[in-house]
Amino acid sequence: MIRSIIMALLVAVLTAPAFAVEPGEMLKDPALEARARELSKEIRCLVCQNQSIDDSNAGLAKDLRVILRERLVAGDSDSEIKTFLVERYGDFVLLKPPVKAETLFLWYGPFAIGVLGAIGVAVFLLRRRDGSAVNEAPVPLTDDERKRIDVLLSEQDRKA
């Protein structure tokens, strides 16, 4: 499977024109074309490494761009188009995977770890404080120390 993808990738790179979206593909209606561009950024070029069909110059990406625009012209909503593509190519076609059982950890894992980390940090910080000397009133300075501070401060003012 992977090998065939790589071969397809190589073939695509060698034979395809150098550009992603080409003038011929673009829709006349600028609003619809803008929607097409935004949507294309979320659709994976299936034979490429981590490129959206908006970025890719592969032949398949071009085909998908054309299909996507056809659906848009036919009046489909963004989510209808995504559903249409997922039915044919699976979730693999979406660069932002849908939230479902298999992707729960992907979407909420970092958040869960963040919460756990925050709790850990809170416990750590509060434990640090409890029973620590920092929280008690500072011991008053002795006269000797006070004199030394005065000397240091006046020295600092002269230098600064």
Place this chain on the structure above:
Amino acid sequence: MIAEIGHYALVLAFFVAIAQVVVPMYGAARRDAALMGFAAPAASAQFLCISIAFGALMRAYITSDFSVANVAQNSHSLKPLLYKISGVWGNHEGSMVFWVLILALFGFAVAAFGRQLPDTLKARVISIQGLIGLAFLGFILLTSNPFERLDPAPLDGRDLNPLLQDPGLAFHPPMLYIGYVGFSLAFSFAMAALIEGRVDPAWARWVRPWTLAAWTFLTAGITLGSWWAYYELGWGGWWFWDPVENASFMPWLAGTALLHSAIVVEKRDALKAWTILLAIITFSLSLMGTFLVRSGILTSVHAFAVDPERGLFILGILIVAVGGSLTLFAIRAPALKAGGLFVPVSREGGLVLNNLILSVATVTVFIGTLYPLFLDAMTGDKVSVGAPFFNATFVPVMIPLLVLLAIGPLLPWKRGNLRAAVEKLWVSALFTVVVAGGILVLEEGAPLAPVLGFGFAAWVAGGVVTELAERIRLFRIPLGDSIRRLFNLPGAAYGMSLAHIGMAVFICGATGEMNWTRELVATARAGDTLTLGQYELVLEKVERSQGPNYFRDMATLKVSKDGVPYATLHPERRLYPVQQMPTTEAAIRSSISGDLYVAIGEGSDQGGYIVRVWVKPLVPWIWTGAMLMVLGGLFSLSDRRLRIGAPKRSKRPAARPAVTEAGD
């Protein structure tokens, strides 16, 4: 013959590494000065051997010795000299030799500059460094020999991937590797400290400059790579959340956290176990990056080796390194005594939060990068995790960090007052509101993203300026005195301010590019005029000519801005016949307000060429911001305090210059 000398030197380096691992470690355990003294010369010998091997490989490339298989596969006699040299690390085998070269260089640096290190610590650090080297030398000798010969030798080579034949990419790998591999020293120091059972401020003061140097190079390396992608791939993107990019970004995030937590160990003798853990994690992520990129699990211009045997070998190294170090950590870390005390609202507290957020950011990238592999292995389901996912998750994670970035540096050590710190930031808050409001007004019906982006940038920048003003007591003492203070600040203070302001500049660039980019795609014939915003471009001609090892179509476009002649641009399309690969060379006109980016495509069937034009506001700010971070790292490295070595408690605290006391 020379290639055989190189091969021999590698084998020698392998055996030197064995001695470098065993003798000093045993010596340190026995407290035997003679055996520990073996460490430094061993590290030097190791560096010498690998240098010879690297030199031999370099010579084979420069002289186009195609009897060496590696050269034949990756070079070509017509290739310009710079790319013959950069070709040495532009392939799997050569890049691994380069990897161990840098590793040995860092070991050598400890041997050479670590005179003030305690004997046992130095011996153990060099020993661990040797152990990492041993693993990778074994990898090279057993699976990736760069000096393999071909008989008969081919007449000419197969050339380097044309995408890699570029000045930006010639220097991207060395920078990146110095960064990646530089974290090995933080790892070695962490391991040595765990074996010693002692972490103190002196230790942190030793680790910090090396970590800082590695971080600085890694930042520069990532920036170069991003810049290269921007102008070479021909569609003006600068960060794709590609797995190989993430592989370098994760150590960067963890390394950034490490830099900050090491400050707490150094100044306050706290967060010791965590800092050790971060050092382990940072280097493990570097190793994992090497594994991801080199194993062929990911296919890209970086994956030279699509060979399961090699992947398994590196995976083995990774498992042993991570497993071994974490086990050692689990055994020894509880024995590390907690040091300085502090309350939650304090500089230490701020840095703990910094670490928390950066860790969560690292985890986000980690999960996003590995999830497709993980899910495929577990269930066979295929999902894609691309830029839209990371933009939706990583960016929100980083926002609290930006808020904190302005406040943290204003908090004093040990015990701070949040209200006092926030009150100092009123100018900054005002600036933020003005900037965000300004964007809101200028861009009618603006989406929230640019308002937030520039707002946060303003907040960060305001925070940096406030902190600097506090440091030099601006307007509270005579201006002349403030200026004198400004010039007398320690290097680390400049370093922090530069790196943080770099962050603000970077956010501006990224926000501008992502939200305000405008694009035009059209088919144009000679003489046609294209208009995009203020720019008018006339396609004058497209000429075919020949470069040293490629053919090219070069277009000439006369550009005027608001009717005034602005620039003449020459975007190219190249074909490298040896690899039958076309590339685009975009023409970019940069100014402080943004880039005008033009690329041409193939001639179309109906005549004319496809021309793509982008106006990308503030893009140069992205690189400028990153370079400010690099500059910050260099300034911080220049700090005297990092060179005079570990602080020793003198009997009587002597009066020190006021500035160093008032600051940091």
